[in-house]
Amino acid sequence: MRILALDSSGLVASVAVVEEEQTIAEYTVNYKKTHSQTLLPMLDEIVKMTEMNLGEIDAIAVAGGPGSFTGLRIGSATAKGLGLALKKPLIHIPTVDGLAYNLYGNEGVICPIMDARRNQVYTGIYRFREEFVVEEPQMAIEISALAEKLNERGEQVTFLGDGVPVYKEQLEQLLHVPVRFAPSHMNRQRAAAVGTLAVQYWKEGKIERAEDHQPDYLRMSQAERERLEREEKEQQGK
Missing domain, CATH: 3.30.420.40 (ATPase, nucleotide binding domain)
Incomplete structure (x- = not known):
């Protein structure tokens, strides 16, 4: 079993390939770049370094929220796109x-x-x-x-x-x-942890179709809250 794991739910961007008994590769960056700049190049580098055929993976695990709204959208879109292109199921791991x-x-x-x-x-x-x-x-x-x-x-x-x-x-x-x-090497998101937990989900049958995946935001974004506040004020003013 081989799982590609993605986590862009917070400040960290992380990509990993894990098997049941080992982590094949992991690329993690905690730096001030947008995940749209980092996630796919990191995946590309892993593919090159491991000489991996993405068609050989069994599933794609993604940290599905909560977290940064933008980061979750990027991770979700990347996982869904890969799942659809490769015809692989997704494993939604709560962040x-x-x-x-x-x-x-x-x-x-x-x-x-x-x-x-x-x-x-x-x-x-x-x-x-x-x-x-x-x-x-x-x-x-x-x-x-x-x-x-x-x-x-x-x-x-x-x-x-x-x-x-x-x-x-x-x-x-x-x-x-x-x-x-927790010490520094354990205190932020890591795709290898997402992938390893996904192995357990796989065994339990907790998978989903790529087209069905949706992030869990847990609460409204600031823009949505501000919109509702404006609407409430408008209603009160009538």
Whole structure:
């Protein structure tokens, strides 16, 4: 089994090819370029370096949200285009699940946080027992409410994600449980983690047709919120 994995849901752009027992290649960039500039060139480089025929892959895994609206659209369009062209199914991996999977085998609670602005984060609550467990599925939540949830659990928690630099001090003040932060090589999105989790999804039959794939935004974009606010004001003015 061979899976091509893409993640452009956040600040990081990442492409990987994974098999059940190993990662064949991974190309990850965390730099100030748009994912439309990086994703396909990264894939092209992997194909060249590994002398791979894309027709030989079994499926395409994509981090399907939440995250950056633009990044999700780019990842979704790329995965759908490849799926349609290659006639391969897609595997939709929730972004926060894929991020948590970086910490496979970690003790205690795993809590990825992605900065969603307005003092909110995209997050979920996970742990590893004999397998990966989603204790609370991904959500958009205020940082204070997340801290309250974690305090109620009374367990050690490990944070990772691009929300850490933004909310680290606030979390340290709000939390009354032991807190750890993942090291730099594990604290951002990686397509290899998305692809490895996708192997499990494949075994469970969690696949979709390329034409059916839609990103999960979890909440409206700023432009959509502003449009609704304008419409509400217009209605009130009548």
